[in-house]
Amino acid sequence: MRILIVDDEPSVAEFFSRLAAVHGFTDIDTVSTAEEAVTQVLRERYDLITLDIRMPGASGLEIIAVLRNMNPHAVIAVISGHIPEQIPDEILSCLDTILAKPVPLEIFTQLLEGALQVSDTMTRIRDLGGTPIAMTN
Template identity: 30%
Template sequence: MYTHRIVIVDDEPSIVKMVQLVLQKEGFQHIHAAGSCAEALDTIARHEADIVLLDIMLPDGSGLELCPKIRALGNPHILFMTAKASDLDILTGFAMGGDDYITKPFNPLEIAARIKARLRRIEETGTSFPRELPPKAQASAPTIYRFGRFQLSVAAGELLVGGAAVPCPAQEFQLLLHFCKHPGIVFSKAQLYESVWGMDGLGDDNTVMVHIRRLRERIELDPSEPTHLITVRGLGYKLSKEQTGV
C-alpha cells in the first residue's frame, strides 16, 4: 500500500474514474479528484498532495496557467495529462513547472508505472516529498554536495546557490542529485531519462533538455555559458568535477 496523496485534475468523469480505479488496484489509497482550476487548488492544498495528475484543458482555465499556482502551494510531482502532443506544447508544460507528461489517449497502467518509478527514485536516492523526511535522513547527518557556487542538501531537500535558498522542483532536484553523485561522467539524454525518471521512453529528449536548461538557470552565473552543467557535443551532459566538499 502507498500512503502518498494523489489528486487527479480532469473535467472528464470517465477518465477520472478509470485512472482512480487503476491506481487503487495498484495500491494507492489516498486519491482525490477535481474538475476545475478553482477546485484543484482547494483540493491540492487541503489534502497536501504529493502527486498531481493535471489535465491541460480545464473548463475554467488552462492547466499550464494552474501549474505555477500549484507550485506556490508546495512541491508535488506534477504529471501533465494532455491531448496536445506537439513539441511546443510539451516544452511549454515543462517551462511552467511540470515534471513529466503523458499524452491522451493513454493506458492508466502507464500512469501507475510512472508514479511507481518516481517513488522508486525517491527511495533509492534517500530524498523525499517535502512533508515526508525519510527515517534514515532523520537519524543521520544530512549528505551535502558542494560544487562551485551551489550546494545540494539531500536530507533537507534544499538547493543553495551563492548561499541563498533557490526553489527547485522535485524532478529537477533528482536530476541535479544524479549529476552530483557522478561528477565528471557524461550521460546521454536516454541514460538520464532512464536513471532519473525511471522509464525508457521514445521522444523524451525534450524532457531532459528542458530540465537541464531550468537547472542551468538556477545554478549558473550565465546559463548560456555554463560552467557546472556542461554539454559534451554529440554525447550528452556532465557536471564539472570542480567540487568544494561533500
Template identity: 45%
Template sequence: MNSHSILLVDDEHSIVELMQIVLEKEGFTDIDNASSAEEALAACRVKEYDLIVLDVMMPGRSGIEAAPFLRELTDAPILFLTARTSDFDKLTGFAVGGDDYITKPFNPMEVVARIRSQLRRYTHAKRLAAGQSGQSTRLQQQTVYDYGRFQVNAEAGELIVEGETVSCPALVFQLLLFLCENPNRIFSKSELYEQVWGVDAFNDDNTVMVHIHRIRERIEADPSNPQFIVNVRGLGYKLIQPKAKGIEKR
C-alpha cells in the first residue's frame, strides 16, 4: 500500500472516478477529490497533500488561476490535466507553479507513472531539506558543488547564491543538482527529463525548458545571457564549471 496523499481536482466526475480506481489498484489509498478550485483550496487549508492533479478548465476559477493560490498553501507537485495542447498553454501552466502537464485524452497508466515519478522526487527533496538521510546531521559528510557565484549543498537540499539561501522547488533543485553532478556534459532535453523526472519524455521538451529557465532566474546574474547553463544549439544544455571551482566535502 502507498501512504502518499493525493488530491484529484476535476469537475468531470467520470475522470475523477477513473483515476481513483486506477490509483487504488496501484496501491494508493489516501485519495481525496474536489470538483472546483475553491474546493481544492479549502482541502489544502486543512490537509497536507503530497501531490495534486489539477484540471485546467473548470467552472469558476480555472486551474491556471488557482495554481498560484495553491502554491501559497503547499509545495506539493502539481500535475495539470487539460484538453489544451498548445505550447503557450503548457508554458503558462509551468509559469504559475505546475510541475507537469498531461493532455486529454490520456492513458491512465501514463498518469500513474508520472505521479510516481513526481512523488519519488518530491519525497527525496523533502528528506534532503530536512536532513533525513539516515544518519545524524552532525556526522553526515556533505557534498557542496561550488560554482563561485552559487553553491549547491546536495545533502541539505540548499541553493546558496552570493551568500544568500534561495528557495528552490523540488524538481528545479533536482535538475540543478543533476547538472552539478555532471558538469561540462551536454544533455538533450529528453535525457534530462528521463534522468530527473524518471519517466520517458512523452514529448515534454517544454517541461525541461521551463525548469532550465527557473534555474537561470536563480543562479545567473543575467538570465537572458546565461554564463553557467548554456544551450548548445541542436544538442541540448550543459552546466559550465569554473576551472578553479568544483566539489567540496564538508
C-alpha cells in the first residue's frame, strides 16, 4: 500500500510516517504543501492520502477534488487541528473521513488498516481478468 502524508508541520508528518512504518508500511511519501501533493499524485498512485487543511499556499480543502480525480480509489483522510464548521458538500463528497488532531493512535491505526483493506480489494478486482471491453451500441 502506498501512502502520501501531506502536512506542513515536519514533526506531524514524521510522526504519521513512523507510525505507518511501525505497522509494516514502507511506501510512504511526505510533502508539506498542497502544491507538492498535487505534483506527487501526478507521479504516483496512492492508496491512502492524509491531508492537513491549513498549510502555506493552497489549503488542503482546495485540492481534495483534484486528488480524488487523480486517485479515485484512494482513501482520503483530512487530519487537521483546524476543521471548519462548514465544509461544502462538493468537498465532503471527495473525502472519506475527517479526523481532528491530535489523532489517537488507535484511530490512526484503524485508518491504516481500513485503507489496506480497500487497497487489497482494489488489487484483487484489477487482477480478475484481462483487458476491459469497450461497450458499443
